[in-house]
Amino acid sequence: MVPVHRGKGKLTEMVIDILSILLILAGLLFFLGAVVGIVRFPDFYTRMHAAGKGDTLSTMLITGAMALQVFHHFDWAHWTEIFVVVKIMAIGILIMLTSPTSTHALMQAGYDDGIEPVTRPAKKGIASLDGGDELLPVPGAEMPEEAEE
Amino acid sequence: MNAMMETFFIYAGITLLLMMAPVFYRIMVGPTAIDRIVAVNVIGTKTAVLLIIIGTLFENVAMFVDFALAYALLNFIGSLAAARYFNKTRPAYGAGASGEGEIN
CATH class of the missing domain: 1.20.1300 (3 helical TM bundles of succinate and fumarate reductases)
Incomplete structure (x- = not known):
């Protein structure tokens, strides 16, 4: 050039x-x-x-x-x-x-x-994905045991 | 293009290339098959950008920009085809998705 x-x-x-x-x-x-x-x-x-x-x-x-x-x-x-x-x-x-x-x-x-998305038990003062009944249903995926408590 | 910009483009290209290396880690160990496709998609996009930088360094952008355009288009088509293929046809955590069985 x-x-x-x-x-x-x-x-x-x-x-x-x-x-x-x-x-x-x-x-x-x-x-x-x-x-x-x-x-x-x-x-x-x-x-x-x-x-x-x-x-x-x-x-x-x-x-x-x-x-x-x-x-x-x-x-x-x-x-x-x-x-x-x-x-x-x-x-x-x-x-x-x-x-x-x-x-x-x-x-x-x-x-x-x-x-399945990652889920983690809620710590104190930290918002978490598994907020009790508000979990989104994921087809074909099993929820982890912590979410049922 | 003066010498300073040429040196800067060389180091920008090298940095771009070095930052692609951790994405190859995700291609190797990605737990699902779609993880690998996403990483391949990212590397393809960055390759199109790297082709433009190489074309500027060679003072021949008019040729390399066509390569980059075709590469970006093929990347998009390939990722859409992979998405359609893995949609309800293959299990995410099955044989072939764990990296130990056959590929795809």
Whole structure:
């Protein structure tokens, strides 16, 4: 790619660079949260929660930063490169639409298969999933013994 | 793209790749089959992002962004197909789901 003079100042480039660095760092931070949730959470449903939310947001942030970088190096001499920016943003919007959809479909499949959510006896002052009669019926799953007391 | 942004993109890609490694742990030991599919879905999404970063580093984003788009689409289709397949057709805690029997 031949460097041509585009009439954009050094200040604009610095602002764009700092903005995309901040976006990528935020995306990596959210992905770290998703990874910690996927590895450490005790339950299928809670792991799904971490994967669905953190992964989607970090993907959108990083693709936004990359679209910003590519759009900054765009000039009208090579005007077809605008489609690259459009496609990068299309990836972000596509993942924004499809990742919750697939998370919902997989969670529905797991619920229909009878994966039971984690339940734990209520400690003092801590709200718990098994609040007496308020337990949601899980098809095909056995309640743990603590819930019957 | 100046040298500072190139170095930053290299380290961001390496960090992204290193953070995929704990998700492979969930693929290996996931107690249910759908846990593994969720982890594969996360890794596929991050691979699409990593492809865009690689394309920026190679100064050839126009080629790599098509790979990333196709990869994200195939990831979505595959995860929906797996969800339909495991919905009421396979037991969650059965043979093949514990990692000791046959796969799927």
